[in-house]
Amino acid sequence: MIDPAYRKKMVVVEGSYAVAHSAKVCRPNVISAYPITPQTHIVEDLSQFIADGEIPNCEYINVEAEFSAISALIGASAVGARTYSATTSQGLLLMHEALFNTSGMRLPVIMTVANRAVGAPINIWNDHQDAISQRDTGWIQLYAEDVQEACDTLPQLYKIAEDNEVMLPGMACMDGFILSHVYEPVVLLEQELTDDFLPSFQPENVLDPEDPKTFGAFAAPDTYEEFRYLQEQAMQKALPKIEAVAKEFEEVFGRYHGGLIDGYMLDDAEIIVMSMGSILGTIKNVVDEYRAKGEKIGVLKVRSFRPFPKEQICKAVKNAHAVVVLDKNISIGTNEGALFTETKSCLYNSKVRVPVIGYTVGHGGRDIPVESIAKVIEETKKVAKSGITVESQFLDLKEESL
Amino acid sequence: MSKTAPKTYITSGHSGCAGCCDAFAAKFALMGAGPNTIVVNPTGCLEVMSTPFPYSSWQVPWIHSLFENAGAVASGVEAALKALGKKDDIKVISIGGDGSTMDIGLGALSGAFERGHDFTYVCMDNEAYMNTGVQRSSGTPFDASTTTTPAGKVSFGNPRPKKNMPAIMAAHGSPYVATTSIGFPRDMIRKVKKATEIVGPTYIHSHAPCPTGWGFDTSKTLEIAKLAVETCLWPMYEMENGEITQVRKVKDPRPVEEYLRAQKRFKHLFTMEGGEEEIKKIQATADWNIKHFGLQ
Numbered sequence: 001m002i003d004p005a006y007r008k009k010m011v012v013v014e015g016s017y018a019v020a021h022s023a024k025v026c027r028p029n030v031i032s033a034y035p036i037t038p039q040t041h042i043v044e045d046l047s048q049f050i051a052d053g054e055i056p057n058c059e060y061i062n063v064e065a066e067f068s069a070i071s072a073l074i075g076a077s078a079v080g081a082r083t084y085s086a087t088t089s090q091g092l093l094l095m096h097e098a099l100f101n102t103s104g105m106r107l108p109v110i111m112t113v114a115n116r117a118v119g120a121p122i123n124i125w126n127d128h129q130d131a132i133s134q135r136d137t138g139w140i141q142l143y144a145e146d147v148q149e150a151c152d153t154l155p156q157l158y159k160i161a162e163d164n165e166v167m168l169p170g171m172a173c174m175d176g177f178i179l180s181h182v183y184e185p186v187v188l189l190e191q192e193l194t195d196d197f198l199p200s201f202q203p204e205n206v207l208d209p210e211d212p213k214t215f216g217a218f219a220a221p222d223t224y225e226e227f228r229y230l231q232e233q234a235m236q237k238a239l240p241k242i243e244a245v246a247k248e249f250e251e252v253f254g255r256y257h258g259g260l261i262d263g264y265m266l267d268d269a270e271i272i273v274m275s276m277g278s279i280l281g282t283i284k285n286v287v288d289e290y291r292a293k294g295e296k297i298g299v300l301k302v303r304s305f306r307p308f309p310k311e312q313i314c315k316a317v318k319n320a321h322a323v324v325v326l327d328k329n330i331s332i333g334t335n336e337g338a339l340f341t342e343t344k345s346c347l348y349n350s351k352v353r354v355p356v357i358g359y360t361v362g363h364g365g366r367d368i369p370v371e372s373i374a375k376v377i378e379e380t381k382k383v384a385k386s387g388i389t390v391e392s393q394f395l396d397l398k399e400e401s402l
Numbered sequence: 403m404s405k406t407a408p409k410t411y412i413t414s415g416h417s418g419c420a421g422c423c424d425a426f427a428a429k430f431a432l433m434g435a436g437p438n439t440i441v442v443n444p445t446g447c448l449e450v451m452s453t454p455f456p457y458s459s460w461q462v463p464w465i466h467s468l469f470e471n472a473g474a475v476a477s478g479v480e481a482a483l484k485a486l487g488k489k490d491d492i493k494v495i496s497i498g499g500d501g502s503t504m505d506i507g508l509g510a511l512s513g514a515f516e517r518g519h520d521f522t523y524v525c526m527d528n529e530a531y532m533n534t535g536v537q538r539s540s541g542t543p544f545d546a547s548t549t550t551t552p553a554g555k556v557s558f559g560n561p562r563p564k565k566n567m568p569a570i571m572a573a574h575g576s577p578y579v580a581t582t583s584i585g586f587p588r589d590m591i592r593k594v595k596k597a598t599e600i601v602g603p604t605y606i607h608s609h610a611p612c613p614t615g616w617g618f619d620t621s622k623t624l625e626i627a628k629l630a631v632e633t634c635l636w637p638m639y640e641m642e643n644g645e646i647t648q649v650r651k652v653k654d655p656r657p658v659e660e661y662l663r664a665q666k667r668f669k670h671l672f673t674m675e676g677g678e679e680e681i682k683k684i685q686a687t688a689d690w691n692i693k694h695f696g697l698q
Contacts, residue, residue: 030478030481032478059485064512074471075442081485098471207464209437212464213463214463214464216466
């Protein structure tokens, strides 16, 4: 039950508006974005805030391409500005080269990714192929389960990314259309609370003629490797900070969406369904039905995909009889989704011994009905009993149209 | 330079080749821009030779991001300075080569100019991709031999004329576009200074002969640069709000042959059958410049 006092604070708005509002109260100095479905409403709402003078000390750059959107933020962040963008799909892919650059220069640019499939075939609906394909670019990636979390992730992400020990860029991933275009009750982040929670951006190194510094120097083999090592170290340092910042957020705002991971009916679960993003809501509904029948099914939500919470995942699944991972992406040539591959990988050298299977699901926005989730759970129960027969497969493939 | 020359903000000790045109161009650009300047430098020789970590030749704040995004990075630097209330005191200039400016970075640069960011873009045009080994760019002149448009039995080299980049930038509504040359330091310093003092996106296109890529002695960089102007193959002019307002006159234009003969990249024009006809075509370009820009 929702506390009536809390319910009073809730408004029904579109997900994109709620996220734009959240970006606004984080007090960005430079916003730079290029329109692409389904991100458009976020940047339109931000543009309206700018037009109405509602974001002080902020410049909005209407760039000519996503590549320039991220590039402009590289320049802005290096000057010491707090920066924001939003994109998806082809736009995110167009940014690819500059994503490495942002992270390599240790610039804490924050971006909402309204996750969408990538072409060909061209498709505007949701899956995670866009963000997952950027996993090695050195960006923190947090995946939101619902609109409220997509909003709440932004100030958390700024706080984590701008930490002097981290200084890495971050993506706040939310499912395109499913979350960006849905109207649901949310609490819009209060400016005053956000100001209490999120300090202003005070980077140690900036472009300033008073103290000239060189950004983006050329590194030969004798120095390059250490830059990569330090980036990895920063990611590792972000792990406990993601947990800590989620708790700090809870103290200020009274909401908690998980740290690196979150569990639902997890403690005694014999079968665990693992996934990221809005599909978790559907999975929880199905799990409720199983629980009502007395079956010990649980849900493991992975909130942070980068950095990857190996320890937390190992610990969460250690007593399960079988685990199934649902991925809205595929690495073509492995027949596996990324979360599945990486979950297996982190278990391999651990003491945890639990069979894990994977399904690659919901490509290009294919609906994932409760019946399909139930089917997956039934298959995983068989794995718990008699071992793995099919390790990874597509879900709801239309065999007849192949 | 004389003792009264303005101070520059790029030190010696970088790893540029002897006679490097980029070193001259960066030096003169900073003499014009002054110390309160943030430099955005796309990938190229200048970036590589001036910042081998942990060293840097730059005495002003400097950022290199990628090959094709200097226009956008400069946009962001400018916007951030505005948002943080620092724009009145700090200038933004970008210094890039012809490849990053005219080819791969043209989209980002066009966007930056169309949006009207207050910054100056300086193109150091050495007419090919020198950093990667003298491959053709859209700045490469007609009939120049490069490693990707080599002269051969059936080719006189690059088959196309140079892209008219200053006209493209002027077409964006830039308040100030000027061509200059490292062979004329005072001209270049004056124009960069003027450009950085004008509010809005301004563009300086500086001709910059590269001894390595063009094939001439390392002591002759400035001499070759002057010869390009004196043969009228590189007209020097200023455009304000799209109109030509000043042209550097060339009293007695020298034949283009003198300029071509001094460089290995045109050597084939003097050895191949039909070379003479090609030289005539290049002379026609110079003649057109004389007429079009009123150089005489």
